[in-house]
Amino acid sequence: MTDVRVPSFSPDDASLKADPYIAFARLREEDPIHRSDLGYWVVSRHEDVRGVLMNRDDFGQGDFVENIRLFYGRDFDVMGQRGYKWLSEVFLMQDPPHHTRVRGLVTGALTAKRVRAMEPRIREITDRLIDSLAGDGRGDLIARFAYELPVRVMCDMLGIDPEDERLPAVIDAIAQSFIVFEARALTDAELATANTQIGVLQDFFEVLFDERKAVPQDDLATALVQAGGAEDALSHDELVTVAIGLFGAGFETTAHMIGNGLLSFSRFPDQWQSLVANPAAFAAGTVDEVLRYESSLIATYRTALRATQIRGQTIAKGEKILTLIGAGNRDPRMFDNPDSFDIGRDNAARHLSFGGGIHFCVGAELARLEGRVAFERLATRLPGLKVDTEAPAWRDGFLFRGMSTLPARW
């Protein structure tokens, strides 16, 4: 039964921006299977978040239209919104067998070999970015580094010219359209912008795939076109949908992982000193600890595919569950001193920030590689780096956690 002392969870609660972990701890300790007034369940313990994500028999994505109508009401025209229509076709939002087919084709193109082969290029891009800012002594590390690195890496992989003049508009369009992932009703203005901006992305990637079909290259875009061969290839619309998802997922979350890491180091300067003293030894552990301590994707959600139970609480078929990744990552049942940032932590990799089960992040190895190189090179080349932690500029939105700017000196 729901503990009435814990206030109803709402992702709109303004206090969640500055520090979501106070509310998360209260839910996790006092009401681990919480019923929000918004009509869905909220789970927060590590074991339960993981359990829901791993359990493909009882939990999945369910009926997309019904899930969105939960936020807007029964009459809402979900598929009439270009942003939601796109989201309904993203393989993350789908259940087997469609999910299995598209995911298989994407992982067949985004292979571990292709990711490993990127390391020298990622090092080169990282060092060039540091070269471009090192002499300035100060600046905004979100715009000049945290975003630039994954955007350039994704451009490189997909075969997009990083100097393409349409790129700034494409990057803005990702931020303004990915708001459709949020578990709430958007305002009319937000929805109108998301609908327009998805159109901008579709136009951009349609041209890219037309070009690759005409003239194949040695890049991920071409590998996606060729995946599955003549028998089972992705259709043109599927290619465009997948590319928007990969491009957006490939830089938003990774950029915020770098920014959130730098913020965490400035709150725990002894940890920065440890990394500076031995960057190569600590860089990989740093990435997992950043993902655990201040995840850039703080939650995801599932739908009960049939009546089931969590900790004895019955969940009816069709009910929605918000899985608080950020709360599970700070669960003291799994992590000692969970609120300290410790890059030598031996079980940091048990964080939930890449999800789990059949939707486990397909970009996890790429994100880890980018993070490892970024933290290693920053600690080596800018050891005196200090960021302003007084009032971090957290971006709007709940699911994606990251800053819009991060002023720093070095």
Ligand code: HEM
């Ligand atoms: C720090 C960086 C990243 C974080 C924290 C992250 C987090 C996640 C999480 C939690 C999921 C599972 C969502 C769910 O089960 O509902 C996921 C799935 C996914 N991620 Fe990532 N991700 C990151 C980087 C990337 C990158 C670099 C790419 C692409 C190159 C990527 C592409 C995807 C895709 C396509 C899925 C859907 C997989 C499926 O449904 O089978 N992600 N990611």
